[in-house]
């Protein structure tokens with residue numbers, strides 16, 4: 001049986017063809033529609049395997065028709081060795097048969113879906129008049145965040161800071177090359193300088209510690225904080241007193257996972273948070289007034305990768321008559337004769353294509369319930 005395969009090159013091709021801003025917006029749309037049927041999904045905190053230098057995580061979810069998982073790592077020390085901090089790949093599968101449908105790269109896709117999720121949350125949480133964003137941490141994720149907030153929130157001034165000045169130079173160079181409309185880019189000498197006058201603050205740093213990227217005196221009424229980089233036990237970015245402000249509203253992707261991995265790991269278990277699904281469903285406000293400090297405590301949840309994998313699966317098939325495939329599952333005349341096929345098929349290429357059922361195609365197309 002052949003399984004669709006999307007490698008690094010194919011994702012680069014798809015994103016370039018559509019354009020990163022439109023791709024992120026389309027992903028945000030997919031994520032939002034899946035979050036609106038939150039209760040249909042099987043949800044659990046991700047499985048994390050920690051080491052002294054990083055973490056490897058497995059992130060499964062399912063809506064009863066499709067199943068997905070992502071393998072993702074987080075190794076902040078990797079960039080010093082010429083390697084990415086975060087890499088990922090994932091699988092989309094058919095719940096009916098358990099057969100995989102797609103094996104895909106998810107390193108680019110993680111950056112795209114994280115930016116989509118950040119912008120989706122900020123559209124509900126940030127003040128509508130927000131035009132200035134501080135971007136703290138200018139590594140691999142940063143361009144994606146910048147593009148999403150420019151395109152989806154109307155950010156027109158970006159204030160950049162990273163402890164590594166080379167990262168900031170790289171980010172500025174990439175954004176300048178993109179020529180984003182009317183975007184002013186300001187390089188700052190500290191986080192405090194970058195945050196001064198910002199409507200939105202995105203923290204997307206990588207360090208395996210309880211960092212104090214944002215401290216209470218930096219925060220002004222009305223700010224929206226998009227906290228992305230704290231996503232593991234013992235790996236946070238915000239001083240806990242920011243979360244404890246009486247005017248703070250904290251919104252999370254999936255509460256049980258965020259209690260373990262998010263900024264709120266620093267707080268008591270009864271500290272009140274709201275899940276984004278309730279905001280998107282209109283049950284809770286993303287912001288109650290112009291003065292509130294809103295905080296999106298993001299750690300990355302499996303549902304966004306589910307949405308991204310399904311989107312990629314559809315896009316890949318729509319844009320090409322013959323998607324690339326790999327022989328991941330044996331194709332047998334007699335399904336009970338696995339051993340016989342091992343000897344018989346040695347050296348023979350796979351031939352038969354797996355026929356997707358109508359219901360499966362509908363699910364993959366996002367036509368849920370049809």
Ligand SMILES: NC(=O)c1ccc[n+]([C@@H]2O[C@H](COP(=O)([O-])OP(=O)(O)OC[C@H]3O[C@@H](n4cnc5c(N)ncnc54)[C@H](O)[C@@H]3O)[C@@H](O)[C@H]2O)c1
Pocket residue numbers: 074076079085086110111114136137138139140141142161162163164167204205206207211213227228229230231298299300301
């Ligand atoms: N919430 C999510 O869904 C999600 C998704 C992807 C990545 N992440 C997290 O986002 C973070 C960034 O990921 P990346 O791929 O961009 O990593 P990266 O290593 O490419 O970039 C991180 C940047 O942060 C900078 N930095 C570290 N400490 C800093 C400090 N004190 N002040 C300012 N800058 C500092 C580093 O110099 C580096 O340039 C990681 O911690 C990663 O785990 C979260």
